Amino acid sequence: MDEQWIIDKIKAAGLKLTRPRMLVIEVLRQNKNGFISADEIFNLINHKEKVCDLTSIYRTLTSLEEIQLVEKSDFFGEASQYRLLSHQDHYHHHHHYFKCNECGKIEVLCGDCNVVQYENDLKKRGFSNLSHRLELSGLCPSCNK
Amino acid sequence: MDEQWIIDKIKAAGLKLTRPRMLVIEVLRQNKNGFISADEIFNLINHKEKVCDLTSIYRTLTSLEEIQLVEKSDFFGEASQYRLLSHQDHYHHHHHYFKCNECGKIEVLCGDCNVVQYENDLKKRGFSNLSHRLELSGLCPSCNK
DNA sequence: TCTTTATTGCAATCTGTTTGCATTTACCTT
DNA sequence: AAGGTAAATGCAAACAGATTGCAATAAAGA
Ligand SMILES: [Mn+2]
Ligand SMILES: [Mn+2]
Ligand SMILES: [Zn+2]
Ligand SMILES: [Zn+2]
Numbered sequence A, B: 001m002d003e004q005w006i007i008d009k010i011k012a013a014g015l016k017l018t019r020p021r022m023l024v025i026e027v028l029r030q031n032k033n034g035f036i037s038a039d040e041i042f043n044l045i046n047h048k049e050k051v052c053d054l055t056s057i058y059r060t061l062t063s064l065e066e067i068q069l070v071e072k073s074d075f076f077g078e079a080s081q082y083r084l085l086s087h088q089d090h091y092h093h094h095h096h097y098f099k100c101n102e103c104g105k106i107e108v109l110c111g112d113c114n115v116v117q118y119e120n121d122l123k124k125r126g127f128s129n130l131s132h133r134l135e136l137s138g139l140c141p142s143c144n145k
Numbered sequence C: 001t002c003t004t005t006a007t008t009g010c011a012a013t014c015t016g017t018t019t020g021c022a023t024t025t026a027c028c029t030t
Numbered sequence D: 001a002a003g004g005t006a007a008a009t010g011c012a013a014a015c016a017g018a019t020t021g022c023a024a025t026a027a028a029g030a
Helices: A004-012 A019-030 A038-045 A054-066 A115-124 B004-012 B019-030 B038-045 B054-066 B115-124
Strands: A070-073 A081-084 A096-100 A106-108 A128-139 B070-073 B081-084 B096-100 B106-108 B128-139
Touching (some): A019 A081, A115 B128, A128 B115, B004 B019, B019 B081
Parallel strands (some): A096 A128
Antiparallel strands (some): A096 A106, B070 B081
């Protein structure tokens, strides 16, 4: 059911394996590679009957972010969005996002990026410790038809 | 005092030249090339005595954004930030931002960008109408010492 | 099973922002 | 220079997303 490495990571961090946490993770897993808000998670979890409070979802997301199981994005205005980091994301994670202006879906774009060149220019100008985030928008392939 | 083209733009849009609007613009002008929040604008305007309501500042910023005199950014978490677009910004504006992790200052980086290459790759994959925003962070030259 | 400590639910609180509405103001007409 | 009109304002109330305090609960180790 839940991938083992997730369980391991939570335990290794000294966090308990609680019901709200399992529920949140399950939703995030189903939503792999996409972003989802706390409220959307809440609604998915509680659509039949209320089994978990919104507060706990926020707290869970915060904890999971701290142990780098979850990535939070304030990028797209509105409510913060979250996604489960994949096992490999966790090692060399890099943030390129695409938001479709039509369907609103946020997609994580994998692959190399050339912003590094840009960063090198900035280093020459006295900036340091650089990191970056890139947000693209437009029409996604399915809305493009 | 106020640059003429700003006045012209406001009139051309059919907006009235009101006191709150003039006050906000004056603050934005002084803050050229930097971002500032509604609340900071409020405090600057009213530091001696209250001359303008926060609501009007929000409404002013929204109006000015609509006529593209102001750019709003929800980029950096926290409160939205605004800046006055320069005359030339208005024509080929491009958004590259740098936020210093130390002093918190947000800087607008001018200059060309190579993300266009990235966009070209995406076009081949079926995306269209692409635009992008790039956020960099790290230490600015002054905090780097 | 017992004990300890983290985690939970709930209500209250917070911050940033927006809205409704009565009053005022800019500015166009006379 | 006054007057009329629609736009813009101030104030209070509402809003949304998120956070906090606290007493009750439940997970994990003994
Ligand atoms: Mn990159
Ligand atoms: Mn660019
Ligand atoms: Zn789409
Ligand atoms: Zn700095």
